[in-house]
Amino acid sequence: MERQVAIVGAGISGLLACKYMLSNGFRPNVFEASNGVGGVWTKTVETTKIQTPKAFYQFSDFPWPSSVTEDHPTQNQVLDYIQSYARHFDLPKHIKFNTKLKREMESYIQDKQILSTEVFVEDFVILCIGRFSDVPNIPEFPPNKGPEAWMDYADMDYESAAKFVTGKQATVLDFRNLQWSVQKQMGPKIPAVLYKTEHWNVPDYLPWGVPLEYLYFNCFTELLVHKPGEGFLLGLLATFLAPLRWAFSKFVETHINKKLGLAK
Template structure:
């Protein structure tokens, strides 16, 4: 019998992992807490579309159907594509739906021994002869628990779901003193489209944040309420959100998404030659960044709105923070149905709405939607019982892109790329 491999999550990455392990003769078990496959694509904002060109977001052995011609397919098209992939390769029979992994432990080695390891699994091999992984899994329908023992673990739980990042507020300055309602963008995305429109209709909405979810929700509020009830977007930092992937007619992939572009970036554990090459090519790296920045600034008219970021585009894309601007977003800003308001430091709540530090008058509002992201690091750490693996799994919180080490104590960081 083949080695047993536990895969957590049945989104695009989990399905890929399932198919790959099957091709290698292993026995995959996929644990999915939801009742269906698709991950973040199962519940999204109505206007959500793929942020990367269709050709880049494609299974190498399963092309998009000819019926999908859009460069940026919508949520339904993406979800149908993912489901078609799973059915085509008969992956559903390996998935346990409505099952939540409550804890993972490694049995067979002491904490001290694992901390002293300098190689993956203690030997540099994926399957250790000294121990196995024990899973405690809860059936969300029957609430019963079951224990599974496997040889290898693949985490495909994603960074952008489940554990919302909620800002912390001083006592008596949080949502509890606000007369209106406060939700996270995750709660908004969980509503069906009609319910979401009814929820914001006729309300003065303030969206906190300036990444993809914030921009999309602000556009939907603008579509629903127009100039009668403008949507305010409260943000701390301007971002290089892209209008399209063709700066000055050059595909962005040619600048940042190919093998040559990898040579421009310093990487953890790189040798002297790669380090020297990245240093020599630094002027080219700077030129690429300025080339894209000039296009975005001109295309969106950022200077007119005071929205030119102080950091470089290179820093933005290296942090995996690039998002696309909804079409005509800044047209809505110009007409007044979307109001941009900067909060350079902190904000708090009062009875009438939001208090921006340094201002005496509150931002009066009925509804606050916190598009403040997710705690992917917390989700990763909390799934492990052992403090040793909790430390191994999450990299430095000060890193540009959070990195984590592969399981079983490998010392060299490994970059995670979600599907």
């Protein structure tokens, strides 16, 4: 008898879960609150592009079509690619669209279009709802201290602006606004670069002609980094390999200095 698995969400993770449940002999039921697959890409503005090259953003068993020549495809291209993946493996027939999980433990589903409910008994539940799904988690702010205050620091003096962003997260655009404020105080000839942590931004993926995946994007280099909840042996190995991690960083840094002529 096939075991049934409930999968919540038909974004990239939900589609992958559905495909591999089928290939391993399970019967998946995918519940999607919207009317199509794609997850966050169905709600993203058209000018959005993936921030990593497409070679690192693709299904292992379904390459990008030859018609997509850009290294950083747009929202429409990404969504078409995800939908093509779903059709290629015949996944939509396992998806119940416009449905919402009301009580997870009982797999109680409500159809949003006809306002009907149905009970499903599942052997397992996989949540693939993503980090950016549904209603954003907006914190509560004191009066006049909320998001509207972020628009004010272009007119702040240097000390007030620096105090305002201390310990806060901000977008690149926010920092540009703050940079204008700093330059108004210090003069246009003094460049202002604001950051929370000192680090180098890698300008390309071939430092000195060496593919960056050989230095960072592989399973071995994951062993170089301390991770939360790691065991004693993994922690010891990361400490032991720290000089190699330093050497990789310095190798890339020399390329950046040569190419861009940056000074610390």
